[in-house]
Amino acid sequence: MLFSATSPRAIAGLAVLAGLFQFTRADMFEKSCHDLKRNLAIENATINLVQYVPSASTLMFPENDITCNRSSQAISADICRVALYAKTSPFSGVHLEAWLPRNWTGRFLSTGNGGLSGCKFIDCDPQGTLGFATVGTNNGHNGTSGLAFLNNPNVIEDYSYRSVHVGAAIGKTITNQFYKRNFTKSYYIGCSTGGRQGFQSAQMFPRDFDGIVAGSPTLAFTQLTAWAGWLGLVTGYNTTDPGFISPNLWKTIHQEILKQCDGLDGAIDGIIENPDLCHPNLDSLRCRYQSTYSCLNNEQARRANMVFKPFYYPNGSLIFPRMQPGSELESSSTFYSGVPSPYVKGWLSPAILYNLNWKPETISLADITFAQELNPFGVNTRNGNLSAFNTSGGKLLHYHGLQDYLISSENSARYYNFVRETMSLKSSDIDHFYRYFRISGMGHCRQGPGAWMIGQSTIGNNGLDPGSNVLIAMVEWVEKGLAPTTIKGVKFRGDKVKDGLSLTRKHCRYPYQNKYVGLQPPSNGDGWACTLE
Ligand SMILES: *[C@@H]1O[C@H](CO)[C@@H](O)[C@H](O)[C@H]1NC(C)=O
Ligand SMILES: *[C@@H]1O[C@H](CO)[C@@H](O)[C@H](O)[C@H]1NC(C)=O
Ligand SMILES: *[C@@H]1O[C@H](CO)[C@@H](O)[C@H](O)[C@H]1NC(C)=O
Ligand SMILES: *[C@@H]1O[C@H](CO)[C@@H](O)[C@H](O)[C@H]1NC(C)=O
Ligand SMILES: *[C@@H]1O[C@H](CO)[C@@H](O)[C@H](O)[C@H]1NC(C)=O
Ligand SMILES: *[C@@H]1O[C@H](CO)[C@@H](O)[C@H](O)[C@H]1NC(C)=O
Ligand SMILES: *[C@@H]1O[C@H](CO)[C@@H](O)[C@H](O)[C@H]1NC(C)=O
Ligand SMILES: *[C@@H]1O[C@H](CO)[C@@H](O)[C@H](O)[C@H]1NC(C)=O
Ligand SMILES: *[C@@H]1O[C@H](CO)[C@@H](O)[C@H](O)[C@H]1NC(C)=O
Numbered sequence: 001m002l003f004s005a006t007s008p009r010a011i012a013g014l015a016v017l018a019g020l021f022q023f024t025r026a027d028m029f030e031k032s033c034h035d036l037k038r039n040l041a042i043e044n045a046t047i048n049l050v051q052y053v054p055s056a057s058t059l060m061f062p063e064n065d066i067t068c069n070r071s072s073q074a075i076s077a078d079i080c081r082v083a084l085y086a087k088t089s090p091f092s093g094v095h096l097e098a099w100l101p102r103n104w105t106g107r108f109l110s111t112g113n114g115g116l117s118g119c120k121f122i123d124c125d126p127q128g129t130l131g132f133a134t135v136g137t138n139n140g141h142n143g144t145s146g147l148a149f150l151n152n153p154n155v156i157e158d159y160s161y162r163s164v165h166v167g168a169a170i171g172k173t174i175t176n177q178f179y180k181r182n183f184t185k186s187y188y189i190g191c192s193t194g195g196r197q198g199f200q201s202a203q204m205f206p207r208d209f210d211g212i213v214a215g216s217p218t219l220a221f222t223q224l225t226a227w228a229g230w231l232g233l234v235t236g237y238n239t240t241d242p243g244f245i246s247p248n249l250w251k252t253i254h255q256e257i258l259k260q261c262d263g264l265d266g267a268i269d270g271i272i273e274n275p276d277l278c279h280p281n282l283d284s285l286r287c288r289y290q291s292t293y294s295c296l297n298n299e300q301a302r303r304a305n306m307v308f309k310p311f312y313y314p315n316g317s318l319i320f321p322r323m324q325p326g327s328e329l330e331s332s333s334t335f336y337s338g339v340p341s342p343y344v345k346g347w348l349s350p351a352i353l354y355n356l357n358w359k360p361e362t363i364s365l366a367d368i369t370f371a372q373e374l375n376p377f378g379v380n381t382r383n384g385n386l387s388a389f390n391t392s393g394g395k396l397l398h399y400h401g402l403q404d405y406l407i408s409s410e411n412s413a414r415y416y417n418f419v420r421e422t423m424s425l426k427s428s429d430i431d432h433f434y435r436y437f438r439i440s441g442m443g444h445c446r447q448g449p450g451a452w453m454i455g456q457s458t459i460g461n462n463g464l465d466p467g468s469n470v471l472i473a474m475v476e477w478v479e480k481g482l483a484p485t486t487i488k489g490v491k492f493r494g495d496k497v498k499d500g501l502s503l504t505r506k507h508c509r510y511p512y513q514n515k516y517v518g519l520q521p522p523s524n525g526d527g528w529a530c531t532l533e
Contacts, residue, residue, distance in 0.1 A: 029102045033080035036178050042170055045086035045096075053081050065143035068119035077131075078102040080178060086170055092154035094137040094163045097121040098174045105131035107475070108175050108183040110168045110209070112136075112190020112197040114445075116346045117144040118163070130464070130471075133183065135171030139163045139193075150350035153376065160377035161200045164188070168201075168208050185478055189471055191215035191445040191456060192407070195398075199415070200381045202396055206389035211474040213397045215456055216404055216445050219415045220320065221379045222352065222371040224407060227311050227320035229344040229363035231335045234306045237361055239338040243299030250332035252294050253304055256285055257325045266516030269523070271441040271450050274513040275324040275402055275409070280308060307336070319368060321410035330405035330443055343406075351376060382415070384422030390433040395477045397435055397470055397484065399507075401442030401452065412436060416510055427511055436510040437470075437487050451489030451505040451525070462490050485509065488525060506530070 030052045037050035053059060059073045059081070082098040099122055109132035111122050118139030140158025141148035148155045158166075168186070176182050188209040190198050195217030201208050218224055236244050245253070261278035262268050272278055282304045287295035296304060307328075311319045323331065335341060340360035349358040352371045372380070389396070400412040416436045420427065441450015446460055453462045455469025462468060466476040468488040476482040486506035493499035503523045508514050508530035520527030 029078065029080070032178060033100075036080060036082070036174075040082065040174065040177065042084060042086065042173060045084045045170065047082070047084045049081065049083040051081045053079050065119065067143040067145060068117065070119055075099075082174055084170070086166060088140065088158050088162050088166050089154040091152060092140055092158055094118075094140050094158060094166060095121075095142070096135060096137045096167050096170060098133065098135045098171050100133045100175065100178050101131050103131045104133060104179055106181075106184035107132045108168075108172055108186040109134045110136065110164055110171060110186070110188045112164060112188070112194025113139040114192045114194060115144060116146040116159075116193070116343065118142060119144060132187065133171070133175040133179070135167050135174075137163045137167040144346075146346040146350050147356075148350075149347075150354065150356065156351050156379070157377045160379040161197075161204055161381075162377075164197045164201055165205050165208060168205075185210045185475075187211045187213070187471070187474060187478070189213040189456075189474075193218050195219075196221060196381050198396075199398075200378075202386055202389040202394060203381065203383040204378070206386075206394055207392050210393060211395045211397070211478040213399075213456075213470050213474050215399045215470075216401060216407055216409075217381070217398070217412065217415075218407060219381050219411055221347075221381065222375055223320045223368075223380070224411065225344050225347045226363065226368040226371055227408075228335060228341045228406075229348070229360045230311055230319075230368075231307065231323070232340055232344065232360055233363065234303055235336040235338070236303065237338050237340065242297060243303060244338060245296070245300050245304060245332075245336065247332040247337075248293060249296070249300065250328050250336065252285065253282060253296075254326075254328045256280065256282065257328065260284075261325060265514060267522035267527075272326045272402065273440045273515070274438075275326055276413075276513075278325045280325050281305070307331075313365070313369070319372075321408050321414055323408045324402060324404070324410055327403045327405040327408075327443070330403070330448075334405055382418070384415075384418040386419055386434060387423060395433055395474065395483075397437070397474050397477070399437040399439055399454065399456070399470060399487070401444060401446075401448060401450075402438050402440045403442060403448045403450065404444045406444045409438065413438075413510060431483065431509075435484065437484075437507050438510055438513075439487070439489060439507050440505065440514065441491075442489070447495065449491075451491045451503045451507070453491065454487050454489045454507070486530060 033052040040047055053075055055076055055078050057075050064070055080100040084096050085093055087093040118141050121136035122134050140155050140163045186209045188198050195214040198212045198214030199217055202212055257280045260280050261272050264277045265273035282301055285296045286301050308322050308325055310322045344360040349356055400409040402409050442448045442452035453460045455461050455471055464472050466472045473484040488506045491503040493502045504525040506525045512530040514528045515531045516522055517529045
C-alpha cells in the first residue's frame, strides 16, 4: 500500500527502516526479532507483524478503533513487537500484541482491559523499561462499545474470562521462543475490567500467573451494572424536576459529608480514610424555610440519603453495596448527572437482554434478577475459593480507590470478606497470599485528592521503589517472599510533577485503617499509622 510521507503508516515504516539499518550492524537482538518473523508459528493464529522498534520511537496504531482514542504510544525501551490475531472459537478471536524488550529480566507480564472495551493493548511504561515481556489483547472485540456482544456469545465468553487466558498462553509461547529460554515468573496487572480479569484468572486459571495486581475490579459485574442503572433511577433523569440534585448542590452535600466524617481518622484534610465509619445523615441539609441553592428539599434529601444505602432485592438479599461517601463530586457528573450511564446500556442491552432498543430509564427488578441469574460465562467473577491459586504459590495484590465514583469500593471489601468466609480464614491467614489495599482519596483507578500514584499504570508511576509501586511490590513478594505491608502513594500539586509533592500516605491493607497520630503534618505519610480500631 502506498502512503504519503506524513501518514502514520509512513512513520511506522520509518521505524522499521531504522530497525533494518541497525540490523546491518549485526545486532543480535534485532537479528532474533528478524528470525522470529520467519519462524514464529502459533496454532490457530495469523501473525500480522513482527517488527523491531528502537527506544524513543512512537508507535502508530492506524487500525485502532476510533472510539479508543489511542492512535499512538511512545516506547522507551528497545523491543521486538509482535501483532497477531488468534481464534478463540470458530466465531471469535483476539487481536494480541507482544512487546519483547531487549533488556529482558526473564519476567512475563499480561495486561488487562477497561470498561466494555478492548482498546488498550499494553500500557508499556514502565513495564518495557523494567524488562517484562508483555502481552495484551483487544479482549475479543474492538472499540469501547458492547455491540459486538449482540448475538455472539463467543465474544461475551472472551470478555468474561477467555481473552486474558488465551493471550497469556500465546504470550508465554512467543516469549520462550524468542529468548530461547523459558520465562521465570509470570505476572498480571489490570484495573477496573482489568481488575476483574485478574480475579477471574485467580479463580479459574490459578496457574496462569505467579503474581496478580488487580485494581478497582468490576466484580459482581451484572449486579454492578444493575446498581448503576438503579442509581440513575434514584437520582433521576429529569434535570428540571424539583427533586433533581444539581452538581452545585452535590458540592454542598460533599462539604456536609466531610463535616460529618473527615475528622474520624484524626485529621481534617479533605480525605476520608475509612468510609466504613461514615454514615452521613443528609437531613441536616434540609431547607428550613424555602428552597435555596444551599439546602435540600424533602425529595432531594430522600434521594441523596438513598444513594448511600445498599441496594437490596425485596426479599432482603443484597444486590450491591452502597456508594461509599466521599465520591459525590465526581459522581455528580457521571451517575447522578441525569444522563444514563453508557455502561448500563452498553452491557445489559446487547449481552443480557438482546434488545438494542432497551433504555436504562426502564430498568426493572425483573431485568436485574434476569441478569444476575444469566451471569453469562461466569462474568460475575464471584468464586470465593482461591485455594487452588494459593496452593500453586500465587500472590494477589488487590487495591481500590476509596473515592471511586464508578464502582463503590465496598464491593471490594465484600469480595475479600467473601473469600475469607468461603475459605474459613482469618485476615492474618489470608495475608500470605491475598492482600487488599484501600487507597484513600483515589477515584476510579487513578486521580483524586489523595496520594493516588502507586505505580498502577504509566500515569500512576512514581519510580520503582517496591514500597511505592504495586507491580514492583508484587515482584518482591513473588521472588523474595517479601509481602507488602503498606503501599506508599504520592500526590503532586495539581498532579504535575514539576509543581512538587503535595502529599504522601502509606495505604494500609484491609482491614487495617489509617489513623493520624501526629508528630508530622497530615500531608506526610509518617504522621499516620495502620490500626485495627
Ligand atoms: C485450534 O482450533 C481447533 C479448532 O477450533 C481446536 O480444536 C484446537 O484446540 C485449537 N488449538 C489451540 C492451541 O487452541
Ligand atoms: C480490530 O483492531 C485491530 C488492531 O487493533 C485491527 O487490526 C483489526 O482490523 C480490527 N478489526 C476490525 C473488525 O475492525
Ligand atoms: C483523547 O485523548 C487525548 C490525549 O490523551 C485527550 O486529551 C482527549 O481528551 C481524548 N478525547 C476523548 C474524546 O476522549
Ligand atoms: C536494564 O535493566 C536494568 C535492571 O533490570 C537497569 O538497571 C538498566 O538500566 C536497564 N537498561 C536499559 C538500557 O534499559
Ligand atoms: C521450557 O519449559 C518446558 C515445559 O513447560 C520444557 O519442556 C522445556 O524443556 C523448557 N525449556 C528450557 C529451555 O528450559
Ligand atoms: C420534568 O420535570 C418538570 C418539572 O416537574 C415537568 O414539568 C416535566 O414534565 C418533566 N419532564 C418529563 C419528561 O417528565
Ligand atoms: C432473593 O431474591 C433474589 C432475586 O429473585 C434471589 O436471587 C435470591 O436467591 C433471593 N434470596 C433469598 C434469601 O431468598
Ligand atoms: C476449594 O477448592 C479446592 C480445590 O481447588 C477444594 O479441594 C476445596 O474443597 C474447596 N473448598 C471449598 C470450601 O469449597
Ligand atoms: C496456602 O498454601 C500454603 C502452601 O503454599 C499452605 O501452607 C497453606 O495452608 C495454604 N493456605 C490455604 C488457606 O489453603
